Amino acid sequence: MINRGFYTLFYKETLRFYKVALQTILAPIITTLLYFLVFSHVLKDRVMVFEDLSYTSFLIPGLVMMTIIQNAFANSSSSLIQSKVTGNIIFLLLTPLSYVEFYMAFILAAMVRGLVVGIGVFLIVICFVSVPVHSYAFLFVFALLASAVLGTLGIIAGIWAEKFDQLAGFQNFIIMPLSFLSGVFYSIHSLPAFWQMVSHLNPFFYMVDGFRYGFFGVSDTSPWISLVLIALAFAGLAKFAIKLLKQGYKLRH
């Protein structure tokens, strides 16, 4: 049985971004399409990727994944920081919702936002470029897991931050650079050995790489390894986020 309290919070979190869809769905889709346009033009003859694959096609999975990552994170983190700054978080804190229900509702809404924007980008791009799909299962699993991880990171950042600029810092100094350097625009095999190693330390790399495997059946790292690493990261982060919620860290004073 679906618990009504949980469902209501999930519904509210979804309604919240839907009401400002111009800013939460359309704007990120357009941004990503601009990246696509610019990078595919500038780099298509310069960057070496996998054999038999045009750079333009190569770019698509990475850009879609980057969009999912950034939007899933933005959704839960901005909702929490807004509620905290305006003080209306108390309407939630006064309810009998459990920590787990709270957590689940927030990440599910974040996943919905990430996936809606990701699918939006994908649907537009495939009108112009053909992209093969090697395995739908891998595509979905990586999209779901990545958005769940980022939704969770968003919750943690939203709990931790006390002001909008702290959250912006988190976003600009951690999420953005890591997602940009995760191999969205290049195959890390084209990098010098040292930078290849560094890339392997970037958790977002595995999301992009595994997602790309879902399309092309080729990747820098085994998709199974990526899958296990992301799943482990998710389990750890989820546990941490639920613990923070249970303690009431920075929420219940």
Place this chain on the structure above:
Amino acid sequence: MTAAILINNVKKSYGSLDALKGIDLTINRGEFFGLLGPNGAGKSTLINIIAGLANADAGSVSVLGHDVVVDYRQARQALGVVPQELVFDAFFSVREVLKIQSGYFGLGKENDVWIDELLEALALTDKASVNMRALSGGMKRRVLIAQALVHKPEVVILDEPTAGVDVELRKLLWGFVEQLNQKGHTIVLTTHYLEEAEKLCDRIAILNHGEVIALDTKASLLQSEICSKLHLIIKTAEPIEQLPDALAPSIRDKIKHLDGCQMRLELDKDKDVIVDVLAAIANAGIKVVDLETERADLEDVFIELTSKKASS
């Protein structure tokens, strides 16, 4: 019978500030309870701990027998809190806000009738589809009250619900809260307006610097020593430079203040007879043109108690 709210040795510090220094209070079911105290006394902090918005450093609180930490779900289901701050969610309309809040408590469409009743009782029906942002302060305050009541909690806490609210609305709110109490809800009210507490509350606790300095029924608080005093204010025909020698010393002692044509006497409500006092004054040759009496009220009790505590 289980208490509505049982507060057991609750302590809370913010850094070096002891906001609550070990509060013990029992609020009975069905009671209309007043929590009074000056700004910074710790009223909101105590309410936050009852509501689970803050964690106590020590002690425990239960609502209808449910510990607010261990059995937080049952405790919160039984509790409705109107916060002091005028907070709102700018994304939604009044009705959306109420439906969402209702959903958090596990209620669905079956609660729509109650939501309509709340809107009606709080004079919000015509604002139901207006966005929260577009409401005046008084309307936002009423939405906060509706939000707190959306799950029909048995225990309702209102933290200064009438602060900054005009007289008209204050009356509406008083009537509404009184009705709730008559329907069996336990009400806890914190307020700055003593007349409000005096009019509504059965029992009153006075909090100061994180301690309960008085806890009694309103009636006994009003019967305390200070409240047995009656002030008699007299206007004389001519300014009095010096009291006439003919004035009896027993009356002289009662004069607390003398300023031109105005004289203020402090009488004992039970022992002194106003007519006799006036006769004695007239006999001494003072012409009285006007008089008024002032009974001590909770405000005097309050000032007396808080200043006593401060000086001791």
